[in-house]
Amino acid sequence: MSTDDLFAAEEQVIAAAQELLENGRFHDKADGTLYADLLKDYQKLFRTTRRLMRLSDRNEQQLNALTQEQRLANEIIATKNKELEALSKKLSKYLSPQIYHSIFTGAQNVEIDSNRKKLTIFFSDVINFTETTDKLESEDLTNLLNRYLTEMSNIALEHGATIDKYIGDAIMVFFGDPESKGVKEDARDCVRMAVAMLRRMRELHAEWQELGAEKPFHLRIGINTGYVTVGNFGSEDRMDYTIIGSAVNLTARLQSYANIDGILLGHETYSLVKDEIAAEEQEPIKVKGFAEPVRCYKVLGLYDDLADEGMVIREETDGFKFLLDLQKRERSEAIAALEAIIARLRE
Amino acid sequence: MIEKLDIEATPRTPAVAFDFANHHLKISGESYPEDVTEFYGPVFIALDNYLKKIGKNKCRFDFELIYLNSSSAKAIMMVMDKLEDAAKNGATVEVYWYYDHEDDTMQELGEEFGEDLESAKFHLEKMAG
Incomplete structure (x- = not known):
C-alpha cells in the first residue's frame, strides 16, 4: 500500500467537495463561500497531517540508522577493548602485578617521579649458574631458567613481594611499595618468602637433575631493610619502576656473603624479625661505601618450623615469652634455669 | 519599541534571535523540546506583538534548522501562518529557509512550507559551508 492509498478516503472527500462547489450546488453565495473556506482549511489540515x-x-x-551506527560503533569498541585487554595482559607480564595494578587503577602516575621509603629488599642468585648449565642445550636452559623463575616468582607474589627485576638467574624483589603492611610485617613477609623459596628449591632439585643439570642448583639470598628511593627512573620514553640507594647495594653484598642455600640478613631486618626467626650473628662484613663493617645474621629457620622439628621450644603470649634453642643449650641446663625461675616465682 | 528576544540554543532547543528594531528574525539549531508549548509560547507572544504593529514594513525571517521533531514542525507551521497573515495584511515578508545540503528531509520540508506561502516571499537556500 502506497502513502497515497493511505489517504485515499481524504482525497475522495476533497474531490467530492470540490465537485460540489464547481457544480454550483450552493444557491446561497454566503454558504458557498463558507463551504469553500472550510474546504481550504480541511486541505491545509490534510497537508499538515501528511507532512508531519x-x-x-x-x-x-x-533514529534507526543512528541506532544501527551506534550498534556497529559499540561492536568496534568492544573488539578494540578486547584487543587492548589482550595487549595489556601481555604487557602486564613485563611488570610486577602490584605495579601493573597501581598503574591501571590510576593510583600511580607513569611519569618520572620518586620518593623515599623504608623497604625490605631481597636479592637471590644461583651459585655458578653458568657453569652448572654450560652443557645444556639452549631450549633446556630456557626451560630450566623459566621454571626456576616461575616457581620463585609465584612464591614471591604469594607473599606480597614487588618483583623489581630478573637479572639472568638473579632475582630482585622488595616489600613495602606500592603496598605495605608496615615495616615490621614487610620484613617478616620477606624472610618467610626466602625460607619458602629455599624449601621449594630442595623439592625442585630432583626435577632439574632429570632435565640434565649435572649439579643441582643452589642459592644465596641476601635481605636488608633500609631507606631507598623508589619510583620511576629512566626517560619519558622508557622507564623502570625500581629502587636505588645504598641499602640496595648492601643487600647485593649480603647475598654474595650468604652461605650456600643460606639467607643472610642485615641488622635492621634481623631486629624486625628476630621474634619469629632464629638467626645467628656472623662476622661483620666490609662493604664499599660503609665506614664500619656491617653486622649480619644467618637465618636458621622460622621458630614455628623449628618447633615442629623439635629443635626449639617456644611459648609466647602477651607478657610471657619463652624460647629454648635445643641446638644451643642442653636440656638439663634449661631445666635448671627454669627451676630457678619457678623458685623465684614461688618466693 | 519591542525589546529584542534572544534565547540561547540548548542541545534540545534552537537559538531565537528576534531583532525587532531591524526587522530581522531568526530561529536556528535543533528543535525537540521536552515541552514544545513551554518553549514556543513566549516566541509566539513576542512574534504576535511585533506583527501586530508591523503595518507595511519589511521583515525578514530566517530559519536555519538542523533537526525538528513533529511538535516543533507544527510550531514552525504556526510561525509560517503568522508571517503569511502579516504579508496578506500588507507587510513585505521575506522567509529564508536554510538547509544543510546533505539533508533531504529539511530541504523537502522547506519546499512544502514554501508552497503554503502565497503573500510572503519564500527563499530556499543551502546553508553556507
Whole structure:
C-alpha cells in the first residue's frame, strides 16, 4: 500500500467537495463561500497531517540508522577493548602485578617521579649458574631458567613481594611499595618468602637433575631493610619502576656473603624479625661505601618450623615469652634455669 | 519599541534571535523540546506583538534548522501562518529557509512550507559551508 492509498478516503472527500462547489450546488453565495473556506482549511489540515507523518517517519528512519551506527560503533569498541585487554595482559607480564595494578587503577602516575621509603629488599642468585648449565642445550636452559623463575616468582607474589627485576638467574624483589603492611610485617613477609623459596628449591632439585643439570642448583639470598628511593627512573620514553640507594647495594653484598642455600640478613631486618626467626650473628662484613663493617645474621629457620622439628621450644603470649634453642643449650641446663625461675616465682 | 528576544540554543532547543528594531528574525539549531508549548509560547507572544504593529514594513525571517521533531514542525507551521497573515495584511515578508545540503528531509520540508506561502516571499537556500 502506497502513502497515497493511505489517504485515499481524504482525497475522495476533497474531490467530492470540490465537485460540489464547481457544480454550483450552493444557491446561497454566503454558504458557498463558507463551504469553500472550510474546504481550504480541511486541505491545509490534510497537508499538515501528511507532512508531519512524513517527518515523523523520516526522523524514525534517521533514529534507526543512528541506532544501527551506534550498534556497529559499540561492536568496534568492544573488539578494540578486547584487543587492548589482550595487549595489556601481555604487557602486564613485563611488570610486577602490584605495579601493573597501581598503574591501571590510576593510583600511580607513569611519569618520572620518586620518593623515599623504608623497604625490605631481597636479592637471590644461583651459585655458578653458568657453569652448572654450560652443557645444556639452549631450549633446556630456557626451560630450566623459566621454571626456576616461575616457581620463585609465584612464591614471591604469594607473599606480597614487588618483583623489581630478573637479572639472568638473579632475582630482585622488595616489600613495602606500592603496598605495605608496615615495616615490621614487610620484613617478616620477606624472610618467610626466602625460607619458602629455599624449601621449594630442595623439592625442585630432583626435577632439574632429570632435565640434565649435572649439579643441582643452589642459592644465596641476601635481605636488608633500609631507606631507598623508589619510583620511576629512566626517560619519558622508557622507564623502570625500581629502587636505588645504598641499602640496595648492601643487600647485593649480603647475598654474595650468604652461605650456600643460606639467607643472610642485615641488622635492621634481623631486629624486625628476630621474634619469629632464629638467626645467628656472623662476622661483620666490609662493604664499599660503609665506614664500619656491617653486622649480619644467618637465618636458621622460622621458630614455628623449628618447633615442629623439635629443635626449639617456644611459648609466647602477651607478657610471657619463652624460647629454648635445643641446638644451643642442653636440656638439663634449661631445666635448671627454669627451676630457678619457678623458685623465684614461688618466693 | 519591542525589546529584542534572544534565547540561547540548548542541545534540545534552537537559538531565537528576534531583532525587532531591524526587522530581522531568526530561529536556528535543533528543535525537540521536552515541552514544545513551554518553549514556543513566549516566541509566539513576542512574534504576535511585533506583527501586530508591523503595518507595511519589511521583515525578514530566517530559519536555519538542523533537526525538528513533529511538535516543533507544527510550531514552525504556526510561525509560517503568522508571517503569511502579516504579508496578506500588507507587510513585505521575506522567509529564508536554510538547509544543510546533505539533508533531504529539511530541504523537502522547506519546499512544502514554501508552497503554503502565497503573500510572503519564500527563499530556499543551502546553508553556507
